[in-house]
Structure formats: structure tokens, C-alpha cells
Amino acid sequence: xxxxxxxxxxxxxxxxxxxxxxxxxxxxxxxxxxxxxxxxxxxxxxxxxxxxxxxxxxxxxxxxxxxxxxxxxxxxxxxxxxxxxxxxxxxxxxxxxxxxxxxxxxxxxxxxxxxxxxxxxxxxxxxxxxxxxxxxxxxxxxxxxxxxxxxxxxxxxxxxxxxxxxxxxxxxxxxxxxxxxxxxxxxxxxxxxxxxxxxxxxxxxxxxxxxxxxxxxxxxxxxxxxxxxxxxxxxxxxxxxxxxxxxxxxxxxxxxxxxxxxxxxxxxxxxx
Numbered sequence: 079x080x081x082x083x084x085x086x087x088x089x090x091x092x093x094x095x096x097x098x099x100x101x102x103x104x105x106x107x108x109x110x111x112x113x114x115x116x117x118x119x120x121x122x123x124x125x126x127x128x129x130x131x132x133x134x135x136x137x138x139x140x141x142x143x144x145x146x147x148x149x150x151x152x153x154x155x156x157x158x159x160x161x162x163x164x165x166x167x168x169x170x171x172x173x174x175x176x177x178x179x180x181x182x183x184x185x186x187x188x189x190x191x192x193x194x195x196x197x198x199x200x201x202x203x204x205x206x207x208x209x210x211x212x213x214x215x216x217x218x219x220x221x222x223x224x225x226x227x228x229x230x231x232x233x234x235x236x237x238x239x240x241x242x243x244x245x246x247x248x249x250x251x252x253x254x255x256x257x258x259x260x261x262x263x264x265x266x267x268x269x270x271x272x273x274x275x276x277x278x279x280x281x282x283x284x285x286x287x288x289x290x291x292x293x294x295x296x297x298x299x300x301x302x303x304x305x306x307x308x309x310x311x312x313x314x315x316x317x318x319x320x321x322x323x324x325x326x327x328x329x330x331x332x333x334x335x336x337x338x339x340x341x342x343x344x345x346x347x348x349x350x
Contacts, residue, residue, distance in 0.1 A: 080099065081099075081100055082097050082098065082099055082105060083097065083098045083099070083100070083102070084096075084097055085097075085098065090120045090121070091117065091118060091119065091120040092115060092116065092117045092118070093115070093116045094113075094115045094116075095113065095114055095115075096112065096113035096114075097112035097113070140232055143231045143232070144228065144231060144232060147224070147227060147228060147231050148161050148224075151220070151224050155220065155221070155224075157187075157221060159178065160221055160224075162175055162178065163180075163182065163183055163184060163186065164183065164184065164228075166178060166183075167183035167184070184221070184225070185221070190219075198215070202225065202226070202229045205222060205225060205226055206226045206229070206230075209223065209226050250277040250278065250280060250281040251277035251278065253277075254272040254277045255274060257272055258270075258271050258274075270308065270311075273301060273302065276300055276301055279300055280297065280300055280301065280315075283296055283300065283316075284297075284315070284316055290313075290316065290317065290318055293316045294309070294312060294313045294316060294318060297312040297313070297315070297316055298312050306324065307324070307325060307326070310324045310325045311325060314340070314341065317340075317341065317342055319338050319339070319340040319342075319343070320338065320339055320340070321338055322337040322338065322339055323337075325339065
């Protein structure tokens with residue numbers, strides 16, 4: 079068999095190929111030129127389905143946590159319709175359970191209603207503070223304890239992983255190690271590796287009282303960062319607010335247009 083070249087042009091939704099001799103003349107076989115084009119639908123990643131699936135799981139777990147909490151409080155709750163009012167609080171009045179004969183969503187006592195509650199505790203954080211400091215008026219209603227715990231359980235924050243404690247979280251070197259592991263797993267060809275020997279120096283820099291711009295420059299220099307995306311990532315670690323498109327690269331500019339990220343302001347939903 080004579081030597082020949084096989085050339086291929088592989089795109090996202092097509093593949094072109096051709097066979098030539100060493101002088102790049104198109105070859106023929108069985109009366110046909112040896113070239114072809116195949117078109118197909120462009121592949122799409124599962125990011126949209128994954129996002130929706132994550133949201134469903136988060137909401138299911140939130141609902142389950144609240145159900146568990148209500149099971150704990152139920153034997154001690156004298157207000158038999160309290161949970162029913164609370165669970166129907168998001169409905170229009172005409173759509174609420176027939177047992178509810180009031181427009182109030184939390185408290186429907188003659189001497190204490192939602193209006194009295196919000197005058198005393200304008201936000202849930204006022205209630206949590208009052209309970210934590212023991213500054214509630216008179217004997218504390220068990221329903222107030224439930225509302226405070228309901229808020230904590232619903233927006234639970236971030237729990238530590240099994241076997242870890244707060245010292246592990248404050249150990250920046252361990253965080254760097256974990257980040258490097260995930261980076262290599264997700265991006266095997268261009269993984270970002272943080273230098274472990276610089277972990278404590280980076281922690282010291284992050285805690286220093288100086289301007290954020292100075293910290294960003296020093297942090298990038300400390301970690302040996304040169305590309306724009308990585309500089310944005312270092313800025314994010316130091317507490318800055320960065321554009322999502324600048325952090326993830328130009329190919330995501332349209333998808334994340336206008337969105338910004340900050341660990342100081344991130345919500346429970348955004349964290350997911």
C-alpha cells in the first residue's frame with residue numbers, strides 16, 4: 079500500500095475528512111473521491127439539568143428538615159393550628175385550609191396576633207437575639223422558639239464535614255490541598271494548583287488591615303498568578319466582588335453576563 083495522508087477537520091457539529099497522496103492530490107477508490115463530511119447536532123452539556131436537579135434536591139431537603147423540626151415540637155404545641163397556619167402562610171386567603179378562620183399566618187390569639195408579634199420583633203433576627211439574650215417579655219411562648227429554630231434550620235449555613243473541626247477550617251494549607259484535588263479532578267489538562275508552601279503567607283495577607291487593591295496585587299504575586307481569570311480568583315479569596323464572566327473566562331461571558339460573586343454576600347441559594 080502506498081503511503082497516504084488522512085486529514086480531518088473536527089468541529090462541534092461537523093467532521094470533514096479527506097485522503098491524499100504525498101503531493102496532497104485527492105485519492106480515489108472504487109470510482110469515488112476519498113473525502114466526506116458528516117453533520118450532526120451540537121452536543122450540549124448537562125449544566126442546565128444539573129442546576130435544576132440541584133435546586134430540587136435543596137428544596138426537598140429543606141422541606142424535610144422543617145418536617146423533622148415540627149415533629150419534635152408537635153407534642154408540646156398547645157396551639158393545634160399553629161403549624162397549619164404556618165404551612166398555609168404562602169397561600170391566598172381563599173386557598174387556605176378550611177379550618178383556618180383567620181387572616182393571620184402565625185399568631186391568632188385574642189391577646190396576641192401577628193401585628194403584636196411584628197411590633198415586638200420586626201425581623202426574625204430580633205427574635206433570635208432576644209431569645210439568645212433571655213430578654214423576652216414574661217414566660218416565653220414555645221412558638222417563638224420554634225420560629226427561631228425554623229429560620230436556623232431552613233437557612234442552615236454550612237456544616238463541617240465528618241471528622242473535621244474549626245481548626246481544620248482555619249488551616250489554609252488543608253483548604254489549598256482540597257482545592258488542588260478538586261481542580262485536578264475537574265480540569266485534568268489545565269488544573270490550577272495553589273502552592274502549599276505559600277498557604278500561611280496567604281492567610282497572613284488576607285488578615286492584614288490594608289487596602290483590597292494592595293492585597294489583590296500582593297496575593298497574585300505571592301501565588302505566582304499571571305492570567306486574568308486567576309487574578310480574579312485570588313481577589314475573590316481575599317474578599318473582593320468579581321464579575322462571574324471575568325472569573326470563568328470569555329466563553330462564559332454571555333451566560334454569566336452582569337452576574338457578580340462575593341463570599342461576603344453569597345446566599346444559601348447562590349452557594350448551591
